Amino acid sequence: MRTIIFCLLCLATLFPAAVLGDEARVVVHPENTDEALLNPGMGWVCFHYSNRLWAYGSQVEPGDTLDWFPGASVIYFRLPWCYLEPEEGKYRWDLIDSYAQPWVTQGKKIALRVTACENRFRYATPEWVQKAGAKGIDYKFSTTGTTAQETLWEPDYKDPVFIEKLGNFLAAMAKRYNGNPDVAFIDIGTFGMWGEGHTGGTSKLSQEETDRVVKIHIDLHKKCFPDTLLCISDDVAGSSRQGNSFPSTDYAFSQGVTLRDDSILVQKAPKQWYHAGMAQKFWPTLPVIIEHEHYGLSRERKAWDPALLLESVEQYHCSYMSIHWWPDVFLKENREVVAKINRRLGYRLELREISFPKEVSIGQSFNIDTTWANVGVAPCYGGGFVAFTLKNRAGKIAWVSTDESFDVRTLPVAVPGAAQEVKHTSGCIAGIVTPIPTINDGVVKYLKESKDFPFGESVPTIRPGTYQLYISVGKRDGSPVIALPLNDSDGAKRYKIGKIVVKNR
Incomplete structure (x- = not known):
């Protein structure tokens, strides 16, 4: 032998x-x-739609998957519900698919948020939902420092008609994205301004009322997306509220929902962020996501600090970091800190x-x-x-x-x-x-x-x-x-x- x-x-x-x-x-x-490195469960997140169809993917050539941006692994679509279901039961998934497919083909991932309240639309929640009997309020809102002229509409986030119609939409969305290996995460963004839980300029819910509504929306998303990583904004606990443990985020954690900070570097230090302590509950078992303020606006306010961006990765034990601006401009002006972050981001x-x-x-x-x-x-x-x-x-x-x-x-x-x-x-x-x-x-x-x-x-x-x-x-x-x-x-x-x-x- x-x-x-x-x-x-x-x-x-x-x-x-x-x-x-x-x-x-x-x-x-x-x-x-x-x-x-491009690895599962981590990387830079490119905002293709940042509550607007033009920001910030409109200047990127079709099919460009940002291979030139070191570590860019996820394309992110944050859209008002009204764009995706303009008529009941009729969907515009092409608004996502057209830009998602090149990334998926390259082995990269997508992420999603659907919002129900925006300061740029009277009806971020489709008007047909209101006409079906959903209750809500009219309000005026301005972020430009001028008196608001337009009257906008915010749904009652626990109204039975609103919940029924939203549930139908999420069920249709889940047929495409629940358990889809091409999806990195989905935000629970159907409550509050921009999907971040803010009602201070609209219905002015108390924190106790907010906590009740947040639970409803977490449960609805968990029902529709049991096999997909979900995340929720830290602001549902209060955007500048100090502390590490709050009912809304504690409940999210108990349901396997992770945390994203919306957003850091809005203000100068020492108010550059508020919830690094909150992230300590999440990061040992769930990937934490950081969204920084629109880069140009942060820079204009002199709140932008590359050293603090790097420090946020350390303090939050962050796995995903946003590219919240034109990606070519952001990289050109922040290449050094991008390289440093890539050596620490995620694993x-x-x-x-x-x-x-x-x-x-x-x-x-x-x-x-x-x-x-x-x-x-x-x-x-x-x-x-x-x-x-x-x-x-x-x-x-x-x-x-x-x-x-x-x-x-x-x-x-x-x-x-x-x-x-x-x-x-x-x-x-x-x-x-x-x-x-x-x-x-x-x-x-x-x-x-x-x-x-x-x-x-x-x-x-x-x-x-x-x-x-x-x-x-x-x-x-x-x-x-x-x-x-x-x-x-x-x-x-x-x-x-x-x-x-x-x-x-």
């Missing part, structure tokens, strides 16, 4: 950080890069060391030792498992071994420069040695009789030759999902570590 041997050799010219440990093992210290998994034997026998167990660190501000909420892949000379996959005992979700987060290294030993078996069954096997009998049987007594699961060793993080079946800050990617999130020679002993 022949035994096939894996000889794991270091590629000294391609892996200068690799050194020989003892005579039987190779140790590699991969160089981790500073590149922006960032570094492979610090990998050690493996130079030779392993087919079918026999051996260990690969790795050292990992999460240098981001948030956990890798979706988790992932380390896989080792062998590729042949043609670049084709010959063998995959996944370690399901180690979930990268467990890697801790820390302040900058203090990431905790976690060592792990993966038990692997490469190939299998087992006799070929011949009992009642007519095919084997035929091949032997025709002298066309190419094997010996055992199954040849790996052919002799030279193989490349790759590492990846992803699904239990070895499918890569998470991009790592490593060089020598195969384009599918597998990263070359060394070379393996498979030979006969």
Whole structure:
């Protein structure tokens, strides 16, 4: 019986950080890069519609998925209900699909908010809802410092007719987006001005009344979107209300709804934000989203501070950060802080060391030792498992071994420069040695009789030759999902570590 041997050799010219440990093992210290990574559950969020059809995607060329903006992973559509259902039961999903599809094709995500009250529309909630009997109030509202002239309409957010019609709309929306893997998150935005829970300039609900209404809208969205990440504005608890725990946001958390801050850097420090403390309940288990003020307006008020934008990522343990302006202008004027944020935003998994034997026998167990660190501000909420892949000379996959005992979700987060290294030993078996069954096997009998049987007594699961060793993080079946800050990617999130020679002993 022949035994096939894996000889794991270091590629000294391609892996200068690799050194020989003892005579039987190779140790590699991969160089981790500073590149922006596109990974699930994190990234920069481009406001295509920011309550307006023209802001801020109208200056972006059709089909442009912002690949030139480092870390841009989500296109965000925030629209009044009236645009999407202008007539009852007749929908304008094309307003979303036309711009979403290029992003989805590129493997990026979309996010949504549908609002029911806006200061730019008399009927952000469609007029046909009022005509159907939904109650509401007329009001005047201005953000320009001048006396408001136009009369606008705000629905009663708990009115039975309003809730019925909204529920029908959300049910139709859920047919497209609930459980849709292309959706990063959906805002619960059907209450208050801009979907942020403000009623101070409209119906002037007390906080107790607000809390009751918020619960209704959380429950309605959870009913329609049980399989999609939902988030709610921090302002439902009071936009400048100090504290860490409030009934509305506590209830949201209890329902698995995450938090977004709408918005930071509206005012100068020390009033740059109010609810970093509130985020501490959410971030250990749910990705936190930050929306900064419209960049141009923040800059005009002299509230914009790149250092504070970076600090907000740290304090909130933020996974998603907004691009709330023309994206090209924002990047041009903030490129340095964008790069810094990309090194901390969400999670960032570094492979610090990998050690493996130079030779392993087919079918026999051996260990690969790795050292990992999460240098981001948030956990890798979706988790992932380390896989080792062998590729042949043609670049084709010959063998995959996944370690399901180690979930990268467990890697801790820390302040900058203090990431905790976690060592792990993966038990692997490469190939299998087992006799070929011949009992009642007519095919084997035929091949032997025709002298066309190419094997010996055992199954040849790996052919002799030279193989490349790759590492990846992803699904239990070895499918890569998470991009790592490593060089020598195969384009599918597998990263070359060394070379393996498979030979006969």
